[in-house]
Amino acid sequence: MTQHMRHQLERGDGVTAVQQGLLDMERSITRTEVLVQDLLDTSLMETNLFALRRQRTDLVELCRKLLDDYTARAVLTLVNEMKGAPIEVEVDRDRFSQVLINLLSNARKFSKHGTAITVTLQQSGYEVIVSIQDMGIGIAEEYLPHLFEQFYRVPGVEIQSGSRTGLGLGLFIARKIVERHGGHMEVQTVLGQGSVFSVVLPIYVDPDATEQPDVPASLHTQAVWTITH
16 A cells, blocks of 8 residues: 555655545554454453443433544534433443444444434433434344354445444444443344344442432433434
């Protein structure tokens, strides 16, 4: 790649071609870093050396900051935001962010440019549900039992936008991280209409509190963000 760019400069092809080459190199390096990190995380999980640094966190605020950073970095448009009362959880902020970024990246990959991706934060009893909904290609029912398996990639699926496919470790690692937090992941999908990936976590309950916090008896929406890509 560097030799090709040097030849372009020598031929007088202009700065624009070199700038595009540098951008392509940066993207390739980023993809390589993600793949290496996925392999490292998988190795740590298999040897039980995967440590979490959990701390009391307002999940509404954490999601807001993450989406602000993600949309700015990925040049996406945040078209709607609705925030409610805080929801406290005990999470490793970096690892939880890793889960959401993985789900957002998948939503972008498998839905067309210009369509909406909706992130919803809901509370039901002593659980909080973070859902990422896309309007993409969906997943055939026979593949659902394998989605969170190590190195699994749904066969015959074309990338709609964003980066190319990885090693099939993203959802496996996301599931492991969520389970280490005492939660679980769910997926709902309709072929040709899109998918909803949800992370379900326990809310934070202070063991020393004399009174437990009031919680909604039914499903209650706390925050919604909509982005287009």
